[in-house]
Amino acid sequence: MAKGQMASGIVAGRLSADVLAENFSDLHPPYAPHEAAVAADRCYFCHDAPCVTACPTSIDIPLFIRQIQTGHPAGAARTIFDQNILGGMCARVCPTETLCEEACVRETAEGKPVEIGRLQRYATDTVMAAGVHPFTRAEPTGKTVAVVGAGPAGLACAHRLAMLGHDVVIHEARAKSGGLNEFGIAAYKSTQNFAEAEVRWLLQIGGITIETDSALGRGLTLSGLRDAYDAVFLSIGLTGVNALRAEGADKDGVRDAVDFIADLRQAGDLAALPVGRNVVVIGGGMTAVDAAVQSKLLGAENVTIAYRRDQDAMGASRFERDLATSKGVRIMTNVQPVALHGNGAVREIELEYTSSEGGSLKPTGETVRLAADQVYKAIGQTLENAPDGLNLDGGKIAVSDTGRTSVTGVWAGGDCASGGDDLTVTAVAEGRDAAMDIHNSLMG
Template identity: 85%
Template sequence: MAHGQTAPGIVSGRLSSDEIAQNFSDLHPAYEPHEAAVAADRCYFCYDAPCQVACPTDIDIPMFIRQIQAGNPEGAAQTILNQNILGGMCARVCPTETLCEEACVRETAEGKPVEIGRLQRYATDTVMAAGIHPFERAAPTGKSVAVVGAGPAGLACAHRLAMLGHDVVIHEARGKSGGLNEFGIAAYKTTDNFAEAEVDWLLKIGGITIETGSALGQGITLDGLRESHDAVFLSIGLTGVNALRAAGEDKAGVRDAVEFIAELRQAGDLSALPVGRNVVVIGGGMTAVDAAVQSKLLGAENVTIAYRRDRDAMGASRFEQDLATSKGVKIMFNVQPVAVHGNGAAAEIELEYTSGSGGDLTGTGETVRLPADQVFKAIGQTLEGAPEGLALDGRKIAVTGPGRTSVAGIWAGGDCAAGGDDLTVTAVAEGRDAAMDIHASLSA
C-alpha cells in the first residue's frame, strides 16, 4: 500500500475545506504598519545587542528595528538581507524564541521580548511586495561555480556568488527549488506559497541558472562538476531516514514524517489529504511537532508525540511544544517504540517506558499500547549519497572554516555538513560564508 494511505482508518475529507483553510491560516499574522511601529518602539537599541549575538546570521537587529521605527522598512530589509538573503523565510520559521528573542533584554526584564521575528517579516515582506531586489550584480568575473542542492544553504551561497559577479549553476534533485523551506516546514508557518515566491525574488539578482531533476549520480558527477566549473558547493541535505528498529514498522500506515510534510506542502487540496484517526509521531524535534500538529489540523482525532527522553532533552523548543499541546496534541516523554501491531496495517503501537541516567537510556520493561492507524517516524535523517573521496565527520561531510571540505575546490554547507544546528538560519549563514571563501579563493 503506497504510504499506507489505503490502510483502514486513514482517509481524506475528515474536515471541510473551510475548516482546513481556517486551521492552516498564518501562525503569526503579518504586522500592519502601525503595529510594526508600536512593536519597534519597545526596543531599547542596546549597544551590546545580545539579540544580535544570538543570531546565527549576525543581523544588526537594533539597526533594522530603528529603521522600522523611523518609517523606513525598505532600509530595514536591506540591513536584514545583507546578512540573510532568506530573511523572509527565517522570520517565519526561525526559532526566535530560543535565539534572538530569548536574549532580548525585554525578555529578561519583563518576560515579553520585542517581537523581532515579526518585525523582520514586516520589513522583508515590504520589499518583496514592492518587487524590490536591493542588490546589484557586480561585473562578470568569468568564473563559474556549481551548487548542488537548491535548499537554504545552496540558495544563499548562489546569491552571494552571483552578486559578486560569478556565474552559478544550481543542480536540484527535485522538480522544484527551496529544499526544506519548500518541502519540510509546516504549511501554517509559510502560507501563500511564500517559499516559491522567495526563490523567484532571490533569482532577480541574475547570473543563477537552476537545473531541476539533476542530482549527483543522476546525470552529473562530482568529478564532472569540478572539471566544468571553478568551484563546487555541496548542499545536498539529508535524504536518508533512520529506522525505528521496532517490530512491524513495515506495516501499512507507518511512514516517514518528512515525506508526509512534503506531500502536504505540495497538495493542491488539503481536505483531500488522507490522515489517520489515531496518529502517533515518534520523535522530539521540529519535524515531529510539524507532523503532529498538521495531522490534528487535518482532522485526526487523537494525536500523540512519543519521545524517548524527558522534556528538557526534546529538540523542539518549549514554544513548539506548547503550540502542539494548544492544538490538542498529547506529548508523552520517556517512551520508545517496541512494536507496531496490526494485521497487515497498523492498528496499535506498543511503547516501552524508558529511564535515563548519566546520559544512558534504558528500557524499563513496562509497556503501554496506544491505538495507532498512522505512525510517523520523525527520528532524524542521515546523509545518503555522500560523494566518494570526501572525508566525513561522523555521518556528515567534514568541513573546516567556512565550509572547506577535504578536497580542494569543493565546499559544503547546510544539513549535509558537520557542525552547526540543522536550522534554516544556520544553513543560510553557512552558504553565505562559504560563498565569501569561494570568492576569495577565485580572486586570489
C-alpha cells in the same frame, strides 16, 4: 478512497474546506504598519546587543528595528538581506524564541521580548511585495561555480556569488527549488507559496541558472563538476531517515514524517489528504511537532508524540511543544517503540517506558499500547550517498569554518555539513560564508 484506507480509518475530507483553510492559516499574522511601529518602539537599541550575537546570520537587529521605527522599512530590509538573503523565510520559521528573542533584554527584564521575528517579516515583506531587489550584480568575473542543491544554503551561496559577479548553476534534485523551505516546513508557517515566491525574488540578482531533476549520481559526479566549474558548493541536505528499530515497522500506515510534510506542502487540496483517526509520531524535534500538529489540523481525533527521553531533552523548543499541546496533541515522554501490531496495516503501537540513569537510556520492561492507524517516524535524518573522496565527521561532510571540504575546490554547507544546527538560518549563514571564501579563493 481505497478500501484499505476506509477499513483502517485513514480517510480524506474529515474536515470541511473552510475549517481546513482556517486551521492552516498564518501562524503569526503579519504586522500592520502601526503595529510594527509600536513593536519597534519597545526596542532599547542596545549597544553590543545580545540579540545580534544570538542570530546565526549576525543581522544588525537594533539598526533594522530603528529603521522601522523611523519609517524606513525598505532600509530595514536592506540591513536584513545584507546578512540573510532569505530573511523573509527566516522571519517565519526561525525559532526566535530560543535565539534572538530569548537573548532580548526585554525578555530578561520583563519576560516579554521585542517581537524581532515579526518585525523582520514586516520589513522584508514590504520590499518583496513591491518586487524590489535591493542588490545589483558586480561586473562578471568570468568564473563559474556549481551549487548542488537549491535549499537555503545553496540559494544563499548562489546569490552571494552572483552578486559578486560569478556565474552560478544550481543543480537541484527535485522538480522544484527551495529545499527544506519548500518541502520540509509546516504549511501554517509558510503560507501562500511564499517559499516559491522567495526563490523567484532571489533570482532577480541575475547570473543564476537552476537545472532541476539534476543530482549527484543522476548523471552528475563530483569529479565531473570539478572539471567543468571553477568551484563546487555542496548543499545536498539529508535525504535518509533513521530506521525505526521495532517489530512491525514495515507495516502499512508507517512512513517518514518528512514525506508526509512534503506531501502536505505540495497538496493542491488539503481536503484530499487522507488522515487517520489515531496518529502517533515518534520523535522529539520540530519535524515531529510539525507532523503531529498538521495531523491534528487535518482532522485526526487522537494525535500523540512519543519521545524516548524527558521533555527537557526534546529538540523542539518550548514554544513548539506548547503549540502542539494547544492544538490537542498529547506528548508522551520516556517511551520508545518496541512493536507495531496489526494484520498488514498498523492498528496499535506498543511503547516501552524508559528511564535515564547516569545519562544513558534504559528500558524499564513496562509497556503500554496505543491505538494507531498512522505512525510517522521523525527520528532524525542521515546523509545518503556522500560523494567519494570527502572526509566525513559524525556522518556528515567534514568542513572548515568557511565550508571547505577535504577536496580542493569543493565547499559544503547546510544540513549535509558538520557543525551548526539544522536550521534554515544556520544554513543561510553557512552558504553565505562559503560564498565569500569561494570568492576570495577564485579571485586570489
